[in-house]
Amino acid sequence: MTIDAQSPDDYIAQLPEDRKEAVSKLRETIKKNLPDGFEECINYKMIGYVVPHSRYPDGYHCDPKLPLPFINIASQKNFVALYHMGMYANPDVLDWFVKEYPKHVKTKLDMGKSCIRFKNTQNIPYGLIGELCQKIGPQDWIDIYEQNIKKA
Numbered sequence: 251m252t253i254d255a256q257s258p259d260d261y262i263a264q265l266p267e268d269r270k271e272a273v274s275k276l277r278e279t280i281k282k283n284l285p286d287g288f289e290e291c292i293n294y295k296m297i298g299y300v301v302p303h304s305r306y307p308d309g310y311h312c313d314p315k316l317p318l319p320f321i322n323i324a325s326q327k328n329f330v331a332l333y334h335m336g337m338y339a340n341p342d343v344l345d346w347f348v349k350e351y352p353k354h355v356k357t358k359l360d361m362g363k364s365c366i367r368f369k370n371t372q373n374i375p376y377g378l379i380g381e382l383c384q385k386i387g388p389q390d391w392i393d394i395y396e397q398n399i400k401k402a
Contacts, residue, residue, distance in 0.1 A: 253325070258290055258297045269325045272371035273297070276323050276332060276379065283380040287388030288320060296324040296333075301388045311399070320391055321383070329360075329367040332379065336386040338364035339398045343385050347378075354378045 255261035262274055277297060281290065289302040293316060300317035303309055310316040322333040337344040351359045354375035360367040368374050386394070 252295055254295065255292055257292060261292060261297050265325050269330060269371065272330050272368070272374055273323055273325055275376060276330070276374065279376045279380050280321060280323070280383050283383035284321070285384065285387040289317070291317070293317070293319060294322060296322040298322045301392060305388060306392050318392065318395060320386075320388075326367075329369045330371055330374070331368070332366045333364050334366070334382065335364050336391060336394065337382075339394045340386065343382070346385070347382055350378055350381070351375065 253264045288299045299321040300319050302317050306318050324331045355373050
């Protein structure tokens with residue numbers, strides 16, 4: 251499901267009704283818990299939270315014109331997805347999340363390298379997502395990125 255939106259509000263407005271509440275609540279959870287220094291935008295046709303060029307002028311190594319991505323929210327065909335690059339690059343954060351998830355949700359964790367898939371939007375652990383957002387600040391993310399990803 252590709253949405254051609256100009257802003258996060260526009261993105262949510264274009265969602266099917268059964269997805270609007272979950273994506274809106276994920277967005278608010280992230281905005282409330284993400285440390286200062288990240289910026290909300292649309293990137294890769296999703297709602298994104300990035301380290302802006304004003305803070306990290308190098309941008310993203312795949313396309314330096316883009317700011318450094320950190321978290322994205324997307325409504326995909328069969329699920330709502332939360333992409334968290336910090337879990338991909340920081341094994342401690344990934345291990346913490348995988349261990350905590352069953353304490354919040356009865357269903358099995360459906361996850362890729364940085365993608366958490368929620369097929370049932372009633373099972374999104376917003377409190378846990380809020381805690382996850384607090385684990386890595388923008389300078390921490392820049393350091394992790396430069397150490398693990400950019401050099402590769």
